[in-house]
Amino acid sequence: MYLLLSKVIKCKAAIAWEAGNPFSIEEVEVAPPKEHEIRVKIVATGVCRSDAHAVSPSFKEGLFPVILGHEGAGIVESTGPGVTEFKPGDKVIPLYVPQCGQCKFCLSPKTNLCEKISKIKTPISDQDLMPDGTSRFTCKGKQIYHFMGTSTFSEYTVVAETSLVKIDAAAPLDKVCLIGCGFSTGYGASLNTAKVEPGSTCAVFGLGGVGLSAVMGCKAAGASRILAIDINKDKFSLAKELGATDCLNPQDFKKPIQEVITEISNGGVDFAIECIGNVAVMKAALECTTVGWGTCTIVGVALGGQSIPVSPMELIMGKKINATFFGGWKSVDSIPKLVSDYMAKKFSLDALVTYTLPFDKINDAFELMYEGKR
Structure with a gap:
């Protein structure tokens, strides 16, 4: 019998050190997942106006330094204690709208909110740390904040179990990542x-x-x-x-x-x-x-x-x-169904992908978005 322990992973991430400046591609350390957490290898991520808002000088609630990104898809790398619904190798989409399945909001058909985010002023200023109040990211000895509970602008990220959903193993991650937000x-x-x-x-x-x-x-x-x-x-x-x-x-x-x-x-x-x-x-x-x-x-x-x-x-x-x-989608319930609908050709995501760029060109991707070319 062997006991496998996750170790710290070093990888690339796009860090926003302060508002108004370009992203900086840095080597970061990503800690192992703790109880009811999952570490995910991000395969593809989109860029979104909400990410741009978070680094805008006019947005007063952002915390820095931070790893942004909330429209991604990837593969489970490792799981923390207590995780039963995910295993290494699963294809997944991180969720900036969690679904715990137990609170009054999750149990009501009237909303897709969850109590984990129901008290925040804006969804782009919260979920900046893991549920235990700590970060799984460090860079140059500094703690790096999470973003919307997802932080997909990193080659590896750690998310809470309630902020992740398993999808069809055949789904193309470079397309279905768009189901994560836009x-x-x-x-x-x-x-x-x-x-x-x-x-x-x-x-x-x-x-x-x-x-x-x-x-x-x-x-x-x-x-x-x-x-x-x-x-x-x-x-x-x-x-x-x-x-x-x-x-x-x-x-x-x-x-x-x-x-x-x-x-x-x-x-x-x-x-x-x-x-x-x-x-x-x-x-x-x-x-x-x-x-x-x-x-x-x-x-x-x-x-x-x-x-x-x-x-x-x-x-x-x-x-x-x-x-x-x-x-209005209840995330855990709805995302797998939307992925299945895409696989069944009920709608097209391909037309929404206007450019595919390597990770180190993330600033170029934002420029294309600002220019209206996305």
Whole structure:
């Protein structure tokens, strides 16, 4: 009988040492997983606006130095004591929205929150240490903070058992990593939060990965008309390929885009989904919905304590506004099913992958995102 003990792993990670500066590729030490923790070899990770927000000088709640990343997929390397659902070799997706399965939130069908994150001010400023209050990362003798409980910008990471889910062993990790955030958020915003109806009219603001996924969700729900709005016309062909019926650039009109949409949709769309994080666009999204029953769903995250200027009269006249967190999916329950749906070709993730870069080009990946090329 042999007792196998995990050891410290040295690997590469992209560290944000302070706000506003590029990532630095460093050698880090990744400690073994403790009780109910798993160490994962990250095979692929996407870059997301939430990662960019976390290192923005305007975001006041970030902790440094930190290893960001929350849209990854990988393979279990080792498990800590008490772990029974995972074993080395399993293909997995880390979850920035945990699901403990026992708290009042997990037991309710009304939310996909979990008590492990239900009290935080913003999901991109918490889960910066492991549940025991310590870090598994060190670099140059310094403790490095975790991020959203995942930290996928490292070749190896350690996550809590409740923040990981096992997926189909045949799934391509360089594609299904997008189910860890961007795709699920946009797709679920349409299906779970907005609850787009067959035959309805929809407007999707912002055609990044999340917005394009929202377009796919509207199409899957059976919407008859899907208006895709962005100031970057280069995104229009892909939006139409994924289900958009009309593409609008606000810069092409003299009127505010909400007025244009209201005019061409017979008084306003049934559903509007904002995927940018701009409060002015959020306001426009609400205003372009029809009175009586129009629903505006907020996906984007606005920083700096900004709020949406909403007229109570619009709400009195029957318009509704809601927001989504991870597309409303209960993570542990839903992610394996979404991976299976992808494998069954019920939707495409391939179109959302615009560039594939080596890990040491992570700063280039962020530049491409900032330029709207992702």
